[in-house]
Structures are given as C-alpha cells and as structure tokens.
Amino acid sequence: MIATSEQFDLVVIGGGPGGYAAALYAASAGVKAALVEMDALGGTCLNRGCIPAKAFLETAAVHRHVAHAAEFGIETSAPAVNFAVTQARKNKIVAGLVGGIAAMCKGRKVEVFNGIGSLGPDRRVTVTALDGSTTEITGDSVILAAGSVPRLIPNFERGGPIMTSDEVLDLDHIPARMVVVGGGAIGCEFASTFADLGAAVTILEGLPKILPGLDNDLANVVVKSFKSKRIDIRTGVKVTGHTPNTAGGTTVHFGPEDHVEHLDVDVVVVSVGRRPFADRLGLDGTGVKVDERGFVVVDEFCRTGEDGVYAVGDLIDTPQLAHVGYAEAILAVKQTLGEDVVPVMYDRVPWAIYCHPEVAWAGLDEQQAKAAGYDVVVAKHPFKFNSRAQIVGETEGLAKIIAEKGADGRAGRVLGVHMVGPWVTEQLSGGYLAVNWEATVDEVAEFIQPHPSLSELFGETVMTLTGRNFNG
Numbered sequence: 157m158i159a160t161s162e163q164f165d166l167v168v169i170g171g172g173p174g175g176y177a178a179a180l181y182a183a184s185a186g187v188k189a190a191l192v193e194m195d196a197l198g199g200t201c202l203n204r205g206c207i208p209a210k211a212f213l214e215t216a217a218v219h220r221h222v223a224h225a226a227e228f229g230i231e232t233s234a235p236a237v238n239f240a241v242t243q244a245r246k247n248k249i250v251a252g253l254v255g256g257i258a259a260m261c262k263g264r265k266v267e268v269f270n271g272i273g274s275l276g277p278d279r280r281v282t283v284t285a286l287d288g289s290t291t292e293i294t295g296d297s298v299i300l301a302a303g304s305v306p307r308l309i310p311n312f313e314r315g316g317p318i319m320t321s322d323e324v325l326d327l328d329h330i331p332a333r334m335v336v337v338g339g340g341a342i343g344c345e346f347a348s349t350f351a352d353l354g355a356a357v358t359i360l361e362g363l364p365k366i367l368p369g370l371d372n373d374l375a376n377v378v379v380k381s382f383k384s385k386r387i388d389i390r391t392g393v394k395v396t397g398h399t400p401n402t403a404g405g406t407t408v409h410f411g412p413e414d415h416v417e418h419l420d421v422d423v424v425v426v427s428v429g430r431r432p433f434a435d436r437l438g439l440d441g442t443g444v445k446v447d448e449r450g451f452v453v454v455d456e457f458c459r460t461g462e463d464g465v466y467a468v469g470d471l472i473d474t475p476q477l478a479h480v481g482y483a484e485a486i487l488a489v490k491q492t493l494g495e496d497v498v499p500v501m502y503d504r505v506p507w508a509i510y511c512h513p514e515v516a517w518a519g520l521d522e523q524q525a526k527a528a529g530y531d532v533v534v535a536k537h538p539f540k541f542n543s544r545a546q547i548v549g550e551t552e553g554l555a556k557i558i559a560e561k562g563a564d565g566r567a568g569r570v571l572g573v574h575m576v577g578p579w580v581t582e583q584l585s586g587g588y589l590a591v592n593w594e595a596t597v598d599e600v601a602e603f604i605q606p607h608p609s610l611s612e613l614f615g616e617t618v619m620t621l622t623g624r625n626f627n628g
C-alpha cells in the first residue's frame with residue numbers, strides 16, 4: 157500500500173557518514189532533503205566502526221598510562237579492567253553522537269524516513285518500514301550511500317566465539333585468548349586494544365606482512381611494537397576452519413595442508429575486509445550498475461549510470477574511509493546544485509590507523525613513488541630525540557617524507573608524508589596540506605612549528621630535505 161508520495165530536491169538512501177553528510181550539507185545549502193535509514197543514523201562509523209573502536213582504544217591507552225604511572229612519579233596499584241564500564245562509556249559516546257545527527261537533521265529540516273529504501277525508475281524511492289508499510293518519495297536527485305558490511309570467510313560462520321567487528325564491539329569482557337584473522341587496519345586496531353588490555357592475541361595474516369599497504373619503514377615500527385606487546389604475528393598463513401569446544405571457545409586450524417597448526421582461543425575476530433551492501437537497494441528498472449564484487453559503478457564524479465543518481469562511500473570502489481565518504485557526499489551534492497567540482501584525488505587522501513603506535517599518512521610512500529617513476533629524495537627522523545615525545549613517554553616511531561628530486565638534485569615537491577608514533581593521526585594535517593597543496597620542501601620549511609611539540613618532527617624532517625637542519 158502506498159501511503160504518501162512526496163517530492164524532494166534530494167533523497168539520500170543510507171544514514172552513515174556518506175549519507176548523513178550529503179543530507180546535512182545539502183540542507184545547509186537550502187536543499188529540501190530526505191534521508192532514508194533502515195537501522196541507526198550514523199551507519200557503520202558511529203555504531204559499529206570508527207567511533208566505538210576508537211573508544212575502546214582510548215581505554216587501552218588509559219590502561220597503558222596507569223601501568224606506566226610510576227615512571228612519572230605517580231604511585232598506583234596495577235590497573236584492573238572493568239570492561240562493562242568501557243562498554244557503557246562507548247555506548248554513551250555513540251548514543252550522544254547518533255542523537256546529535258538526529259538533532260541536526262531536525263534542525264535543518266532533513267526529513268528522516270526509517271525503513272529500507274529501494275530505488276526504482278525516475279528516481280522514485282520506496283521506503284519499507286519495519287511494520288511492512290511503504291511510503292513513496294521522489295528526488296530530483298538521489299544519492300545512494302548504503303555502505304558496507306563485514307566480509308566473511310568459509311567455515312567461519314558468525315556466532316559464539318566467531319565474531320566480526322560488529323560483535324567484538326559488543327563484548328563486555330576481555331577474552332583471555334583472541335585470534336584476529338586479517339592484519340589490516342581494523343584487525344590491527346583490535347589486536348592492539350585487546351593486547352594492551354591483557355588478552356593473549358595472535359594475528360593470522362595470509363599475506364607476507366601485516367598492514368600490507370603500508371610503507372615498509374612504518375610497518376616495521378608497528379610490528380616491533382606489537383611484538384613488545386606479545387602479539388604473536390603469523391604471516392603467510394591460511395585459516396582453514398575451527399572446532400568449537402564445550403567451554404565456549406574454539407580451536408582454529410591454519411597453515412598449509414601438509415603442516416596444519418591449531419590454536420585454542422576464546423574469541424576469533426574475522427577481520428578480512430568489508431563488502432559493499434547494495435543488497436537492499438532495489439535498482440530494478442534503473443541504469444545503476446553493480447559490478448561483480450558488489451560495488452555500485454560510478455565515474456570519477458560519483459555519477460551512476462542513471463541520470464541524477466549518485467553513489468558515495470563504502471558502496472563504491474574507493475578507499476573505505478568515513479572522511480572519503482564525506483568528500484564524495486560534498487562532490488555529489490555540489491553537482492546537484494549545478495556547481496563546478498573536481499574529482500576526489502584518492503591517491504592523496506589522509507589515512508589513519510589508531511592502533512598503538514598510531515599510523516598516519518597522505519600521498520605516495522617510497523615504494524609507490526619509485527614505482528610511479530619518480531626520482532625521489534627521502535628523509536626520516538625518529539621520535540626518539542623529540543623532546544615532547546620524551547616528555548609524554550612515547551618515543552617509538554618516525555616521520556618519513558618523500559619528495560620529488562628536482563633537476564638540480566635537490567628535494568622539490570612533497571609527494572608523501574608518512575608517520576608512525578604518538579598522536580600522529582592528529583599531526584598529519586600539515587603533511588596532508590603539503591602533499592595536496594603540491595608544496596615544495598623549501599616552502600613548507602618556512603613554516604614554524606611550536607616547541608616543544610610532537611609536530612616539530614614533521615618540521616625537522618622537511619628541513620632536512622632542504623639540505624640543512626639543526627636537529628638531525
């Protein structure tokens with residue numbers, strides 16, 4: 157039964173970062189927008205991703221601080237974890253942020269529809285509510301932002317000890333033994349969190365190294381640090397199955413056929429990436445195409461094959477990052493407003509991994525720059541000698557900057573800034589600007605960094621590339 161039919165300037169399907177950013181940004185420009193969400197506003201990022209995972213990591217950081225308090229002259233007993241409190245704190249943060257999005261939608265008169273949105277011809281969207289009732293709305297433009305869900309692997313069905321990021325984030329205790337299948341960014345964040353909180357953690361990674369996309373110098377720092385947390389890193393191994401035990405745990409089987417190994421654990425975190433979730437979008441009778449991997453096909457302007465229909469965020473084959481979803485949302489909305497746009501430059505977006513030690517980068521790493529044919533000059537500085545790093549007691553890590561070598565043999569344009577160490581996710585903005593402004597090292601070296609600060613390391617590394625320095 158069609159209850160109503162309402163016309164909007166813009167209809168957005170999916171209320172995660174891509175979707176809510178599109179609706180709110182459009183509304184701030186005076187657009188009459190509708191936002192269709194079948195679950196909770198905020199999507200993966202707020203409810204099952206970035207925010208809860210970082211809240212857990214912060215608990216792990218507090219645990220580390222307390223454990224090392226004596227080094228700062230603070231006598232305390234050994235820290236004990238009450239993870240139910242951690243969970244409640246995380247839930248409060250999430251609820252506050254989700255409520256904030258709802259309030260912003262209300263304030264900007266974005267109409268929120270609770271239900272599954274499916275797109276038909278002529279930009280008509282049918283919203284099916286939980287009770288089965290349907291509402292039809294139409295947009296002059298439509299943005300698809302249905303996001304992604306965890307990928308699964310054969311023989312590891314969710315349930316009991318087998319978890320994806322969704323279930324791990326609902327844990328109310330620290331498992332004694334945890335195996336993380338997949339050593340990517342999300343897997344490493346969980347490994348880091350639970351190892352710092354006292355779990356015995358093993359990472360099983362099929363590729364030859366964890367964090368495979370990362371510059372080797374940075375990856376080595378993370379591996380060394382993880383080892384000092386007693387995280388057992390097993391690379392080049394394939395998990396084949398598991399045998400549950402009566403105590404609620406399981407034995408994971410992995411390795412080559414002729415040398416299968418077994419690991420008894422309480423929790424298995426399957427962290428092998430995320431797949432796009434176009435499953436409930438309908439799309440029949442439209443020109444929107446979905447490729448063989450499930451991604452909605454778009455051009456560099458996020459335009460689908462259907463006139464006036466865009467797709468953004470994890471639903472399309474671009475970096476699966478909330479802030480990339482924001483950028484794509486803005487790109488799409490500006491086009492609906494008839495404004496000039498330039499495509500998102502995906503090779504220059506900021507990346508951040510919040511494990512301990514943190515990792516952040518923008519632009520090409522050394523291997524990529526060389527593979528792209530650049531003649532490069534590289535400078536590296538460790539946090540070990542940085543005064544603020546010593547003050548905060550976090551001296552592992554480095555800054556590494558890759559610059560294009562000019563005809564005179566000197567370092568010229570900054571191609572990439574890569575950092576690992578304390579709070580580098582908060583320090584990347586200078587490097588991000590340098591890369592995206594296509595600045596030269598001489599230009600960036602003119603800028604003054606505050607002293608004492610962690611960000612001085614970026615300044616010193618840039619200065620070294622000018623051929624001079626006072627701290628190198």
Ligand SMILES: Cc1cc2nc3c(=O)[nH]c(=O)nc-3n(C[C@H](O)[C@H](O)[C@H](O)COP(=O)(O)OP(=O)(O)OC[C@H]3O[C@@H](n4cnc5c(N)ncnc54)[C@H](O)[C@@H]3O)c2cc1C
Binds near residue numbers: 175271273
């Ligand atoms: C553990 C974890 C940690 C992460 N950490 C970070 C991080 O630190 N930084 C970062 O940038 N990224 C991080 N990410 C990735 C980030 O969460 C995603 O890139 C981001 O959420 C994608 O936004 P999106 O809007 O495209 O999709 P989603 O956030 O997945 O939102 C899609 C929304 O659409 C809804 N939906 C789907 N189909 C329909 C339909 N037919 N009708 C109505 N609603 C529908 C879904 O219910 C969902 O709410 C992390 C992810 C995970 C899992």
